[in-house]
Amino acid sequence: MAVPDSKDAVVKGWDAIADRLRDTISRRDGNKTVVAIDCYTGVDVGTISRELRSRLKVAMAGNVEEAMKTPEAIDSLVAPFLGGDDPVFGFLSGLTLAEFFDAEKVERLRRQVAKVESGIVLIVGCGASMVEHDVLVYADMPRWEGQLRYRRGEADNLGVKNRSADIKVQYKRAFFVDWRVCDRWKKPLISSWDFLLDTTIANEPKLADGDAVRRGLSVSAHRPFRVVPFFDPAPRGGQWMKQFCDLDRDQSNFGWCFDCVPEENSLLLSMGDQTIELPAMDLVLDQPVSLLGDAVHGRSEAAFPIRFDFLDTIGGGNLSFQVHPLTEYIQNTFGMHYTQDESYYMLDAGPDACVYLGLKDGIDPDQMIADLESAQAGGAAFDADRYANCIPAKKHDHFLIPAGTVHCSGAESMVLEISRYDDDYSRPASESGT
Known part of the structure; x- marks a missing residue:
């Protein structure tokens, strides 16, 4: 998305970033300037x-995250939201x-x-803006980059040192806690950013003028765009x-x-x-009414209500066998407001492609649950053909899948999945290879 009137609004690299901050500080009145660099979870605060400390003449520097509660206290704080040892719930x-x-x-x-009377005070970390400041920089990155950093052992969950933990544990904690907390904190800050620090590519930091970023978000909300x-x-x-997408061979x-x-x-x-x-979620947080309209915003609040994704099993295996819960269950069990009705549109299909959709008549529910639990525990693979309808699929077929219906795409299928978005957790927890 091209942002109007934004020439020279971005600088790249730590030398240029330090120069831009130094220039901003020099144009302020007073002997002292507090620069707060607030951060999204997963951002490399230490770097x-x-x-910046090596490039700016800093009178004081601090990491606000050192003012957090102890890791043990934070573990206790978040534990009620993590479902114990359950790998998904x-x-x-x-x-x-x-x-x-x-x-x-x-x-x-x-x-x-x-107490500092003059010079630059640099406060960095998630929550840095809770310290009274003169210049606010927000260091941001999308969730997908955070997930990759978890996989590479480069990031911790919020307030703890756990980068050596199992990726599924880190992801689950980020999904149910960290991302909610940080989005809630970030939303009101967007209107007061002096600068956005793009840290998506770790070795290519970019500093963008806050007004230009807000202008870009506004323009995006009023015209077609893609992510x-x-x-x-x-x-x-x-x-x-x-x-077909020319990806890494x-x-x-x-x-x-x-x-x-x-x-x-x-x-x-x-x-x-x-x-x-920057995260596309910033657009939803900053421009919810312009982006969604009054009626959709009134129902969905600051959440994009529809999702599009591709599911590729051509040359692979069956998609995970799953069911999206009904509204009452998802609200009571996961704290989510909406369930996920979805559909499969077949972009391509092999000769043996199929979709598993709905249970067969006359099955034994207790035996099905026992077989599912056995497969989950590492026993024999679940026999979907025994319990679910297997419907042959061909290119351009379209399958509607209401919430509460067991389903999965079989092997040799290329699916465009279009669904009601409920911030669904089932995909990364069970399928991303993490």
Whole structure:
């Protein structure tokens, strides 16, 4: 998306970023400037602090995350939302970022900042803006990059040091807690960003003028736009997207593509000769009414209500056998407001392609549950043909899948999945290969 009147609104690299901040500080009145660099969870706070401290003449530097509660206290705080040892179940958190902080430690940091009489004070970390500041920078990145950093062992969950933990544990915690907390904190800050720091590509930081970013979000909400698709391997993934989307041939497969899921995808804003990448969710958070309209916003609030993704099993195996719960269950069990009705449109299909859809008449429910539990525990593979209707599928077929209906795409299928978006957790937890 091209942003009007944005020439020179972006600088790239730590030297240029430091120069731009120094220039902003020099144009302010007063002897002291507090620069707060607030961060989304997963952002490399240490690198930001180190790179800027080495380039700016800093009178004081602090990491606000050191004012958080102890990791043990934070573990206790988030535990009610994580469903114990269950690998999938959890409950969407209503926690706020302030609840992760020790009030006395925060007040002590504020007093330390107040004592500085002149020079630059640099406060970095998730929640940095809770310290009174003169310049606000927000360091952002999309969720998909956070997931990749978890996989590479490069990021911790909010307020703890757990980058060596199982990726599924980290992802589940981020999904039910961290991303909710950080989006809740970020939403009101967008209107007051002086700068956005794009940290999506770790070694290519870019600093964008806050007014230009807000202008870009406004323009995006009033005209057609697209997001950056995100492709990912999966245990049952296929080969179709690798060929037709010209993807990395060295990857074993690609099972997923998210292509209009703002919570997962990112948005590109072109400013002059530079382009920044930020979470598409920022558009939803900042421009919900303009983007969605009054009626949809009134029902969905700041959530994009529809999702589009590709499911590739051509040359792979069956998609996971699943069911999306009905509204009452999803509200009571997961804290989600809406369930997921969806459909499969067959973009391509092999001669033996099929869709499993709905249960057969006369099955034994107790035996089916026992077989599912056995498969989950590592026993024999679940025999979907024994329990579910297997419907032959061919190119351009369209299958409607109401919530509460067991379903999955069989092997040799290339599916465009169009569904009601409920911020569904089942995909990454069970299928992304994490």
